[in-house]
Each structure stands twice: as C-alpha cells, then as structure tokens.
Amino acid sequence: MNANLLLTACLLAANISHAQNTPGTARQTEPATPQTERQRHANTYETHVQGMIAHKTALANALAQATDKNTAETAARKAAQTYRQMHDYFSSTLPGIKTALEELPVSEVDAITSRHQQARETAEQALDKEVLRIRLHDAFGNEPLAHLITDIIASGLIPVANLQQELTDPEALQKLEHAMRAYYTQMIGNLQTLLAEIQSIHDKTTADAAAARIRTFFSEQQKTEETAFADMVHTYGTPPDTLKQKIMDEFLPQLRQCQTTSEELKHKLEQTNFYGSQELQKALNQQPEA
Incomplete structure (x- = not known):
C-alpha cells in the first residue's frame, strides 16, 4: 500500500x-x-x-x-x-x-x-x-x-x-440559480457604480479618489470571487453545465458592455494625462501603489 x-x-x-x-x-x-x-x-x-x-x-x-x-x-x-x-x-x-x-x-x-x-x-x-x-x-x-x-x-x-455529482434536485437547482444570478447582478451593479464615478472625474482630487475606489473594488472582488462559488456549491451542490451556460448567456452582454465602457473611459483619461494623478493611471493599469 x-x-x-x-x-x-x-x-x-x-x-x-x-x-x-x-x-x-x-x-x-x-x-x-x-x-x-x-x-x-x-x-x-x-x-x-x-x-x-x-x-x-x-x-x-x-x-x-x-x-x-x-x-x-x-x-x-x-x-x-x-x-x-x-x-x-x-x-x-x-x-x-x-x-x-x-x-x-x-x-x-x-x-x-x-x-x-x-x-x-x-x-x-x-x-x-x-x-x-x-x-x-x-x-x-x-x-x-x-x-x-x-x-x-x-x-x-x-x-x-x-x-x-452535479446537482439535479429541482428545488436546489432553483435556489442555486437564484444565488448565481444574485451574485452577478450585484457584481455588475458595483462595477457600473465604479464606472460612473470614473466618468465623473474632473480634477486631480476626484482622480485620486477614484483611484482608491478602483483598488478597493478589485481587491474586494477578488476576495469575493474566491469564495462566492465555493459557498454556493457547498450550500446547494455543483451546478450542471447547462445552468452555468444559462447564467453566462444572461450576463455576458452586460459584462462586455462594462468592458467597452471601461476602455472608452481609460482612453479619455489618457488624453487628459489622468488629470495629473499617477495613482489613477496605476490603478487603471492595475499597477501596484507607490
């Protein structure tokens, strides 16, 4: 043995x-x-x-x-x-x-x-x-x-x-689907709020504040992502591929729109030299703080 x-x-x-x-x-x-x-x-x-x-x-x-x-x-x-x-x-x-x-x-x-x-x-x-x-x-x-x-x-x-074993119980499947949908809805909502704050930047003070918010968002998002789905599987069971595809099809257009908006905002801020905020430039490029 x-x-x-x-x-x-x-x-x-x-x-x-x-x-x-x-x-x-x-x-x-x-x-x-x-x-x-x-x-x-x-x-x-x-x-x-x-x-x-x-x-x-x-x-x-x-x-x-x-x-x-x-x-x-x-x-x-x-x-x-x-x-x-x-x-x-x-x-x-x-x-x-x-x-x-x-x-x-x-x-x-x-x-x-x-x-x-x-x-x-x-x-x-x-x-x-x-x-x-x-x-x-x-x-x-x-x-x-x-x-x-x-x-x-x-x-x-x-x-x-x-x-x-993939989850097959209809009631548990419904609960898991609800939990997955709630997770993505909240994540996209938080991302849209962050993008709105970035869009409102008009000077170095608001640029530095947005930089701090960007770092906080990605830090919290990473921690949440690491545990959220593990918690769901632990509570309800492993989602079948059909459910994962259903959720992805539902939220992928919104995620892509957020990505497009983010790229457009970054391009506009580059033209203003990020209002003199090195912290904003580093945060948008996901570089470490000074």
Missing part, C-alpha cells in the same frame, strides 16, 4: 462521525472499569477529538493561502506538511482511541462528541470550502496542489457527494 492509500485508509477510519454513528463501537452498558481508568479513556478520546479539529483547521488555513498561481506552490507544500502531520497524529493516537471506544459507555462517548460538535463542524466546513474553492480554480494550475486536493477528498474528510 503506497503512502497516499495508507493515509486515505487511516483518515477514513479517523472520521469521528463514523465512530459516533456506528453501533457497537462503544459498549452499550456501563463497563466494569475503575473510575480513574474510565477518566483516562475519556481524556484520551476527548484529546483525540480536539486534536483532529485542530489539524483540520490548520489544513484549511494552509489551503487558504493558495489564491493564485504564484501562491499555490508554497501553499501546497504547507498544506501537504499539515496533512502528513494529521496522519501522524492519528496513527499515534489510534491504539488508545480504539481502547477508549471499547471501554467507554456510549453515553459518555456521545457526551464528549456533542461538546465539540460545533467546533468540529466549523473546522470541517472551513476545510470543505477551501477544497471547493481550489477545485473551482483548477488548483491554480499547480499539480502537487491538485493531487493533494484529490487525496483530501478521497480521505472522507469532506462530503464527497457535493464534489463529484
């Missing part, structure tokens, strides 16, 4: 929800275990739950560092290291966990699991969203990152169904 398959097998076994929902994992009656021994088993299980939550959170944070082709390689190395640490942690605690689940009553296992359920769900949702985001961006063209995402999905750490 190669390292990836071993890691997948171990992490599948590490799924706490699986342990929680499998009848017979823990004893159904109170075991004849001394109180101190029982407390030790409870501490072992609780420490394991907390440790897995911490590792999943760390993995999500590492993946979050991949935002483009330039950052993908560093993020892939960090995430791969974190993923290996998760495997090592689970491997080292596995014997104690197996014993704890055998010796502890179901009621105590459930109580420990319930105490950390919200934190676990938060960590898993964060990991889910990062994996979806990177998949939607084709791992930013980074092969090691793409392989890592495949391994994470295979491990069972996140809901595989959302990732591999």
Whole structure:
C-alpha cells in the first residue's frame, strides 16, 4: 500500500462521525472499569477529538493561502506538511482511541462528541470550502496542489457527494440559480457604480479618489470571487453545465458592455494625462501603489 492509500485508509477510519454513528463501537452498558481508568479513556478520546479539529483547521488555513498561481506552490507544500502531520497524529493516537471506544459507555462517548460538535463542524466546513474553492480554480494550475486536493477528498474528510455529482434536485437547482444570478447582478451593479464615478472625474482630487475606489473594488472582488462559488456549491451542490451556460448567456452582454465602457473611459483619461494623478493611471493599469 503506497503512502497516499495508507493515509486515505487511516483518515477514513479517523472520521469521528463514523465512530459516533456506528453501533457497537462503544459498549452499550456501563463497563466494569475503575473510575480513574474510565477518566483516562475519556481524556484520551476527548484529546483525540480536539486534536483532529485542530489539524483540520490548520489544513484549511494552509489551503487558504493558495489564491493564485504564484501562491499555490508554497501553499501546497504547507498544506501537504499539515496533512502528513494529521496522519501522524492519528496513527499515534489510534491504539488508545480504539481502547477508549471499547471501554467507554456510549453515553459518555456521545457526551464528549456533542461538546465539540460545533467546533468540529466549523473546522470541517472551513476545510470543505477551501477544497471547493481550489477545485473551482483548477488548483491554480499547480499539480502537487491538485493531487493533494484529490487525496483530501478521497480521505472522507469532506462530503464527497457535493464534489463529484452535479446537482439535479429541482428545488436546489432553483435556489442555486437564484444565488448565481444574485451574485452577478450585484457584481455588475458595483462595477457600473465604479464606472460612473470614473466618468465623473474632473480634477486631480476626484482622480485620486477614484483611484482608491478602483483598488478597493478589485481587491474586494477578488476576495469575493474566491469564495462566492465555493459557498454556493457547498450550500446547494455543483451546478450542471447547462445552468452555468444559462447564467453566462444572461450576463455576458452586460459584462462586455462594462468592458467597452471601461476602455472608452481609460482612453479619455489618457488624453487628459489622468488629470495629473499617477495613482489613477496605476490603478487603471492595475499597477501596484507607490
């Protein structure tokens, strides 16, 4: 068994929800275990739950560092290291966990699991969203990152169904279509507002102000774009190609019109030397600030 398959097998076994929902994992009656021994088993299980939550959170944070082709390689190395640490942690605690689940009553296992359920769900949702985001961006063209995402999905750490199956439920499809339409409507509205502000530039003061707005817009847009569709897929499921094409056909003319208007405004501002504003010139050319 190669390292990836071993890691997948171990992490599948590490799924706490699986342990929680499998009848017979823990004893159904109170075991004849001394109180101190029982407390030790409870501490072992609780420490394991907390440790897995911490590792999943760390993995999500590492993946979050991949935002483009330039950052993908560093993020892939960090995430791969974190993923290996998760495997090592689970491997080292596995014997104690197996014993704890055998010796502890179901009621105590459930109580420990319930105490950390919200934190676990938060960590898993964060990991889910990062994996979806990177998949939607084709791992930013980074092969090691793409392989890592495949391994994470295979491990069972996140809901595989959302990732591999196109959405077919009519009600969910309708909700997803509404969410996608709302996203593009808001984005185009914000872009049109920005273009109107650029069109109203008449001196250096308004030019500098517009430059700041342009930078803010593109910064916020990049952050929104990175998470918006991942959130939609996480909530509703993967959109079929027919829905993606429908939305694109609906909004592409408006996007093209915004692009045309932007090019025309830039040409007019070039003729005025951007009203003496170097910041406006840099912002329109997407150059870094001074």
